[in-house]
Amino acid sequence: LPHENFLHCLSLRSNGSSSISNLIFTRRNSSYESVLESRLWNLRFNSTDTPKPLVIVTPTQISHIQATIYCSRKHGLQTRIRSGGHDYEGLSFVARVPFVIIDLFNFRSVDIDVENRVAWVQSGAILGEFYYRIAEKSTTLAFPGGVFHSIGVGGYISGGGFGLLFRKHGTAGDNVLDAQLIDVNGRILDRKSMGEDLFWAIRGGGGGSFGIVLAWKLRLVPVPANVTVFTVGRTLEQNATELVHRWQYIAPNLPDDVYASIQFRAMNSTQDGRKTVVADFIAFFLGTTDELLSLMEQRFPELGLTKQDCTEMSWIESILYNNGIRNQPLEILLNRTYRSPVNVPYYKIKSDYVKEPISEIGLNGLLSRLTDEVATSTVILFFAYGGIMDRISEHATPFPHRAGNLYKICYNTGWLAEDNVNSQKYLDWARTTYSYMSPFVSKYPREAYLNYRDLDIGSNNIHYTSYEQAHIWGRKYFKDNFDRLVHAKTKIDPQNFFRHEQSIPPLI
Ligand code: FDA
DSSP: OHHHHHHHHHHHHTTTOGGGGGGEEOTTSTTHHHHHHHTOOOGGGOSTTSOOOSEEEOOSSHHHHHHHHHHHHHTTOEEEEESSOOOTTOTTTOOSSSEEEEEGGGOOOEEEETTTTEEEEETTSBHHHHHHHHHHHOSSEEOOOOSOTTOBHHHHHHTOOOOTTHHHHOOSGGGEEEEEEEOTTOOEEOHHHHOHHHHHHTTTSOTTSSOEEEEEEEEOEEOOSOEEEEEEEEEGGGTHHHHHHHHHHHGGGSOTTEEEEEEEEEEEOTTTSOEEEEEEEEEEESSOHHHHHHHHHHHOGGGOOOGGGEEEEOHHHHHHHHTTOTTSOGGGGGOTTOOOTTOOSEEEEEEEEESSOOOHHHHHHHHHHTTSGGGTTOEEEEEEOOGGGGTSOTTSSSOOOOTTOOEEEEEEEEEOGGGGGGHHHHHHHHHHHHHHTGGGSOOSSOOOOTTSOOGGGOOOOSSOOOHHHHHHHHHHHHTTHHHHHHHHHHHHOTTOOSOOTTOOOOOO
16 A cells, blocks of 8 residues: 555654654544644535545654655655645645645744844744734734735745735735745755745745745834724615726725725615625725825715724734634634634635726626525625735736736635535536626736636646646736746756646646
8 A cells, every 4th residue: 555655664764753653644543534624624625525635744843844755755645735724726635646745734933033024934834823923022013914814824925925915015925035945855945045946936836836835034014003994885775886886996096005905795685685785895004094084085085984984903903803803812813723704614716807997887797696696605805906016027926916907806606514515506606707707807818816726727637737738727827927937846846746736837
């Protein structure tokens, strides 16, 4: 059995260190399932017919990772790397070939250096604990990361990483200063020894292609002691469509200090109980309520923002606010398994970039789809671009969606456990909605955001994948940067050991 040989190899390679045996889980261990499931966020990939790993290794030392890579190669097992387990297609814990998971959960130290405004963060840390550790030391420093607290630092930064501060400070990948990576030969590389091509590639070129990033040196950015947030809901009956139409012209041109998004969801109309759609206009602002009010009065008076709609809070509190877990102690950010009420357990995501404002008719067509019964647990989000994103070259990191984008759309189709037997109808809804949107969004390529992984846009074969085939999905995520990623991959992992359905292929 390949995994018996693998296990034997592992025990030999770990030099008789007894510790590794407690860090290995196979089906024979009673805790195998709980280890697998504790970082498995999309329950769509936890059914009885989902392929499961032969072995899960939860290393505590670098030598354990090196041994796992060595023995996986020797015995022909694929490796999947897991940090936080939020991959939208489950690629960190599902494979269609015999495989081993390296779960970096124990690599989660966070070192904050306030004076130099940098942090070293290991990949297995979650964003919430990173933010918590920053806030412990300073109320005026932050990291431009995502909102969702349980996302793993490893996968998040590998895929670019956008969040509340991205119009001011760029993506997470734009704020990486150095990294520690283990390559296919078990070498430990830093920025200098890996070279600028590989260092460029790991800051947005996607996890699971180049090696295992153990830790990141990150730039911390200044924030005021208090920021201001608001969420203002308007239904279709309250002219939501007109407001959204206006927002497209206004939001991308707001100052860099504003993060602006809209979240759409269905609700029962209070008037007649029929379904309507509410558009929640959301903002996060690096300044005071008064400044934000006056800005919105000048730029977007139609929204009718009032002082009562705005709340001032610290940056760290705004993370809880945007997670939908207000009035909870900050320690909840350390809880790796806590599912916030906004987290639907089964989901399929898709994304788009919008370069020209969409007509009201076009918007109405999209919003009316949310009133379908099947879309009850679904949300659609618009995230305004512009700000510094317009001023960073699209070749600065692999993340290419910079100048020229008004906003990004995220279609997050969700459903509940009791309806998972009907998952196909939700997937169909997601696909027909995406198809409805094709005239309104970016073309040639139809761009997509890598961290919103979507295998519908193309995928690799189980074994050999040509450049041409991978280019189909690769161009959507990376545009022309795909070629440089292929070049970096060919140099560091020519035999394609680190691979999955959307990993960068080497040139043969
Ligand atoms: P996971 O462990 O599943 O890894 C994802 C991929 O990276 C896999 O291919 C994996 O093999 C690889 N990988 C993981 N660790 C690695 C390492 N150390 N070295 C090399 N490869 C590694 N994104 C965003 O930009 N902004 C946002 O606001 C949000 N919000 C959000 C909310 C929710 C509810 C979800 C489920 C997801 C998001 N995301 C997001 C997307 C998220 O950033 C994306 O899924 C990340 O890949 C998750 O990182 P994890 O480490 O949790 O994933």
